[in-house]
Amino acid sequence: MEIFGIPLAAFLGQLLLGLVNGSFYAMLSLGLAVIFGLLNVINFAHGALYMMGAFLAWMGLQYFGISYWVMLLLAPLMIALFGMVIERSMLRWLYQLDHLYGLLLTFGITLIIEGVFRSFYGVSGQPFAVPPQLAGATDLGFMMLPIYRAWVVVASLVVCLVTWFVIEKTRLGAYLRAGTENPRMVEAFGINVPLMVTLTYGFGVALAAFAGVLAAPVLQVSPLMGSNLIVTIFAVVVIGGMGSILGSIVTGLALGVIEGLTKVFYPELSSTVVFIIMAIVLLVRPAGLFGREK
Amino acid sequence: MSRKLGYTAVLLGLLIAPFALYPVLLMKILCFALFACAFNLLIGFTGLLSFGHAAFFGGAAYITGHALKLWGLPFELGILTGTLFAALVGWVIGGLAIRRQGIYFTMITLALAQMLFFVFLQAPFTGGEDGLQSIPRGYLLGVIDLRNDLTMYYVVLAIMVLSFALIVRVIHSPFGQVLKAVRENEPRATSLGYEVARYKSLAFVLSAALAGLAGSVKAVVLGFGTLTDVHWSMSGLVVLMTLVGGMGTLFGPVLGAIIIIALENKLGDVGAWLAQVTAVEWFNTLGESVTMITGLIFVICVLAFRRGIIGELVARLR
């Protein structure tokens, strides 16, 4: 059976891959948006911390024999701690200044992190085996479904939706939303906003690290995997606008799928299609698809 | 008066420099100095942080290289083609980026430059990972042989001095004053009746064109153009040069370019010396770790040294 001249199984395979990439886009842009909302900082280091998450998973397995499942929880925790140290020691001095300094600082941190990893591991990727419980594929009849890829999409969606729920529907999320709008007032109520800021940064980068662990068996674990991704994430965030949590998730997934489909029909365009869409959105709806002008 | 003396002294120094230092290295520094000055026009004087200037620098390098190598254009026309290309791309990218403010502007410049990177990566004429090699120097105006490094140096110096003079002229002109007003308080400038978007666009195009000029000349000097020149790490490098030297100052970017390029060249030696002194083998890889050192300088500058060297000096002397 064929769709537009492509065999159905291949088409669906690419669609799934697009969903996988879209899951990473969604999780990373979600973390970036949450951090930007409260801190007013574009965390350039998001890509590097995603890479660190993947590397921690690889190192855990390689040097300590720690399983993927443990690293799935441990790596985000470790990166969260690392992120919180960065926020406390460096980022917080810049909040009073022009936003661009936050970007420049996190850019510098990205270079340091990447430089360190490159000096030890070069630029080639390390392979990471799919955990045995998720290996293989099931035959759905119309296509073969690699179990691990389905897992990535499901896990990402769950994490994103739980994040959305916590932020939009719970008391804790109310503190975050109120703090994004008027942090001084929230402090006047007795909430330790500086601590909330630190924890939020930790949470945002933990999301990135979680995506990194998920990505490890799919892509190769390389020091450059973050920098390849971060610029695309910026485009995703400009397209979606950073005002809405759900908007970030939907935009990320949609762009991943569009990119995947482009790979099938116009492969030459696949690496630039996201940026082309960004250009179009800028012309037609500058605030972004779900954006609230900040 | 002392300013004129200062300029003259610097000029004299530049005229005799190639007899003391390698002309090719000097030319490379001059190109990056212009690149940084062009970038500074946008961030230091208009308040717009572009993270995609590599698109103009490296893009013009490719176009000029292609023009000289495959179309056989003479030097001056090749350089002009590259510069015009950069101006055009600057007009497009600037036009799109200006539609958003603040940090969004920066992200858009980065994303669009990245898109251009992918275009160059895939385009056959650039030679992809290998780069565009063997760009001929040819003759200036059909008579001056540029294959002589010394001759080339003086041509490059003339181009750079003229460009620098242009930048100084622009900054002190009424146009430049409006740019400064936009940087200080954009809503105020709008309320005074200035079409801020047009001014930003013009500044962007000018900055892009000059960055392109720098890239074009560099391609001819070194004889090749590579993907590194269009990668966002190059955009980051020019930001660093300007930051270290001093954003918004006239000579800051020049000083920053000198420091960063010297650092790049000497990093391997410094690393080897450190490895000897501390017996830590890892320091030997320092030469490869330009990325990491660049990042460290960034972090230190942003936290403790935001005004840059010239900026600090200016502040102290007040």
Add this chain to the structure above:
Amino acid sequence: MTLALEIKGLQAWYGESHILHDMNLSVAQGEVVTLLGRNGAGRTTTLRAIMGLTGRRSGSIKINGIETIALPTHRIAHFGIGYCPEERAIFSSLSAEENLMLPPTLTAGGMSVDEIYQMFPNLEERRLSQGTRLSGGEQQMLAVARILRTGAKLLLLDEISEGLAPVIVQALSRMISTLKAKGYTIVMVEQNFRFAAPLADRFYVIEHGHVVAQFNANELSTKTDELNELLGV
């Protein structure tokens, strides 16, 4: 008995702007005190300085006898202070009920949600609406209600009658009388003299960031000329 609030030699800045110069005032437990003065005199800044919301501060601010001048804002609230800012600061990304429930309970003895909805039935009706979709009067009630919920016994109220319909202003007046009867300590900044006069025990007149006059409620009739001069345009 310790004073609820004691301010001595308070200076406060917003960046480079020096707003409060040697501010001195005190409020006893259960008192209602009104800060009068022209616009820009520093009345709002005084309230904000108590909460630590200005730039640099120096001097002494004692709340229930404890020095708070060096404390960060989020610690100051825990002394049982509720701050109701002039701009009301209702969060648009929260519903009315979320706004109401947002401030954490500071001490026991705050009004329960039921009691609050009894006092302000409009708020119950509109509780699922987006906070900023409420009318001006409703937002004002919400701003006051949410600090009543926390158990705060020292209330800092900034221009709560401003821009509201007379019938709402009357309701607010009744509310303050009720709170006063319950022993709340209240510091009010008020332009509307007719609103403040029947409620306050004492008045401070502030000009150029310090106190220029103060008098009790029973001195009002004799001080009207002086007041008109001080507050007149």
